[in-house]
Amino acid sequence: MFLPEHYEFSCPVKINSGNRALEHLPFELDTLNARKPLIITGKNAAGRGLVDIAIDAFKDSGITIGIFDGVPSSPDLKLIRELYTIYRDRGYDAIIALGGGPVTDAAKVLNIVVSGEPEDLEKGAGHNMIKKPLKPFVMIPTLAGSGYETSRYAFFEGRTYSSHYLMPHLVVIDPRMTTAEDAMTTAGASLITLTHSVEAYVSPEKNPLADSYAFPAIRFVMEHLVNVIRNPRDSNGCLALANAHCFAGCAFSGTAWGIAHTLGKAIGEACNISPGVCMGIILPHGIEMQHSRGGRHISDLLLPLAGSDMYAETAEDLRAQKAIDILLDFQKDLFTISGGVIARTLEGAKVPKEMARDIAKKSVGYGSEIVGMDDFLKIWEHAWEGS
Amino acid sequence: MEDTTIMKDFREVKAGKTGFKKDYITIMLWFVGRAIQAAAAMDETVKKEFAELPDRFTFSLGIMPAGPYMIVGKSKRGIVYYLGWDPEGKDIMLEMKIKNIEAAMLLFTFQESTAVAIARDRLIVDGEVPHACAVIRILDIVEVYLLPKFIAKLAVKRYPAEHHGNKFSRRVMFYIRTVLGV
Known part of the structure; x- marks a missing residue:
């Protein structure tokens, strides 16, 4: 077996996959010390009823959940600022990205902002420029992803962000969410x-x-x-x-x-x-x-x-x-x-x-x-x- | 101040309640709790398992985040009692909690055995792991008594080749004790 002379590897991602995996969300959020999550997603996932399935997973938890289902195919800075205001003013303490591609990029970038200040967005661009852990971030993938969802990368407005702090703390892969579209x-x-x-x-x-x-x-x-x-x-x-x-x-x-x-x-x-x-x-x-x-x-x-x-x-x-x-x-x-x-x-x-x-x-x-x-x-x- | 341009796509909801599933699990836990009491009086293996647990050992099995629960305890004289559904004020040495109602439904509709549910990390245990192992072995035996063989085979790790629960008369007696709580 090959052992390199030197390597670095960091993967903070917990994966919860399979039948009724979504129902573990309230417990998992609790272990992340989160009580009030904000789900962000796009119109496609909302239209397919995936948001309702995710909300049902919180039954009996007593948790209040925020849902923003208007992430466009190219999210911009204005959207991130507005989501930052909602997150801060309504007291959310975790982000759940439902979907892939632009939804995940927007969620990762939003997490940089809500974990610090809006100015951190500029400072955080580049490789290893995010210096401290971010807020709890959960990813619920569909099959309509970009392939970068779990990765350390976010691509936003022509900038590349690369940090292992951007990787989700938890990925919940539930068969109800992973149906193939086209x-x-x-x-x-x-x-x-x-x-x-x-x-x-x-x-x-x-x-x-x-x-x-x-x-x-x-x-x-x-x-x-x-x-x-x-x-x-x-x-x-x-x-x-x-x-x-x-x-x-x-x-x-x-x-x-x-x-x-x-x-x-x-x-x-x-x-x-x-x-x-x-x-x-x-x-x-x-x-x-x-x-x-x-x-x-x-x-x-x-x-x-x-x-x-x-x-x-x-x-x-x-x-x-x-x-x-x-x-x-x-x-x-x-x-x-x-x-x-x-x-x-x-x-x-x-x-x-x-x-x-x-x-x-x-x-x-x-x-x-x-x-x-x-x-x-x-x-x-x-x-x-x-x- | 919130910008209104994205508010049309934003809403806030309070998590709902589970209906009949919680009622079903409540009944199942009541029944299993009383069945453990009956098994501890009738079955030699269950008697031995309880004998090796500490004096006044009490455990609960419940569903997160807010129940239902069943509590079973052993008196100083070694007699096992079903202690009801309310953990409040009881000195519980071992708490076993199923992470959510859907996981409990998989377990109590016998789609998953106890061993599989544990392997899939659907339970948390607050207490000594060897005590939890003993409780799971007891639950396996109770399920053999309670359920017809074709269902019990789904629910337990390994269906015993020879067991008192297989005899019809003992099973009838077991049901009578469970229902009457004696």
């Missing part, structure tokens, strides 16, 4: 999950604790994503994917950004397409590039990707290439079962080819030290053509 949303979050966990597993900052989160995240996505896209009512599969999203956020928070994450995020933002789909397209090519540059641990990847039988029956020197082939085949499967909705090439995702150099310029420098500008352009070329 193939694209489920695939987007799950491919970010796959990318983050695969890249954590082969990262230069690989460590045993990040591996313990990355491994089941990879297995769950490989075992369940195709089935859930085929049959969105597969509640066990949906629950497994929601768990995978959660684990990958923890693994991703304990390792550096990888090639596919960096490039896929940049393309998604520049072209306004699903970053998850972009990451999924780039992932096999990024791993192949790492392999060709002597990246370590690629052969180990076969075990979580394909399971113990295939790992055992594949010769050691062939395992890395087999892992890459499995990732490529997985992309093809998703493309086929989604009727072409989940693209398997950047060309298919309608990414303009001429943007390559601009995006590469913005991306090179993050994460892996192995890959330079030329490598990025080569990965782009392969991902564009699917070659």
Whole structure:
């Protein structure tokens, strides 16, 4: 087993998953010394009745709950200021984010503000700039996430916040909340999950604790994503994917950004397409590039990707290439079962080819030290053509 | 001062009350409490379990946050009594609380066995863990007496191959003692 010369890993997240997990909320809030939570969510979750299910979980607790169900797709500073005023004036002492993506980003940013002063929002941007623990923060994920919900990251108004204090104290994964909405949303979050966990597993900052989160995240996505896209009512599969999203956020928070994450995020933002789909397209090519540059641990990847039988029956020197082939085949499967909705090439995702150099310029420098500008352009070329 | 522009999307609610579920659990706890009293008088294994617990040992099993509860205690002479539903003023050595009414429903509708509920962290224990283990073993035996075999198999960790509770006459006697509280 691999032990790095040095590593850091911090994961303060308690996970409560399964049947009637939501009903544990009053007890868990009590252990966090919280008595009056503010639930924040979006119209979609409210419209699907998820807020009512969450409120029902508090029966008999005597707790008063605030609900704000108007988080838009791009929350702004004005909204955070107004939520800060509500939180402060009405005496709330915990935040519950119900949903994913913008809801979680807004909740994390709101937590920075309510745990200090509104000015802390500017000071807290950057890496490890939040210096003290924040207020109790609970996350109730749906499958319509961004893949960053459990992570140490928040993205807000062009700023990136990175601190382990931003990670939720508690994640409650309840099958009533994790029903699949549409193939694209489920695939987007799950491919970010796959990318983050695969890249954590082969990262230069690989460590045993990040591996313990990355491994089941990879297995769950490989075992369940195709089935859930085929049959969105597969509640066990949906629950497994929601768990995978959660684990990958923890693994991703304990390792550096990888090639596919960096490039896929940049393309998604520049072209306004699903970053998850972009990451999924780039992932096999990024791993192949790492392999060709002597990246370590690629052969180990076969075990979580394909399971113990295939790992055992594949010769050691062939395992890395087999892992890459499995990732490529997985992309093809998703493309086929989604009727072409989940693209398997950047060309298919309608990414303009001429943007390559601009995006590469913005991306090179993050994460892996192995890959330079030329490598990025080569990965782009392969991902564009699917070659 | 609150800005009104987002107030249309904001509301505050007071957590509601559970209805029949709480009533059902109250009845079940009353019945199980009296059944423990009956088992302690009739069953050798339960007698031995109580004999090894401290003098005047009293325990409660309840639902968070505000009940219902059942309290069972052992007198100085070693006789086991069901002590009612109100923990107020009782010197309870072991408090076992199920975290919420839904977890209690899973347990008392036999969708989860006691062992599974504990493994899933649905209970908290305030007191000595070995005492809690003894209480759980007693509850398992009581459930074997109370329930038909096909239900009891869901509720207990391992259904005993040979047990007094399997005999019809003893089971009838057990029910009579439980209902009459003797």
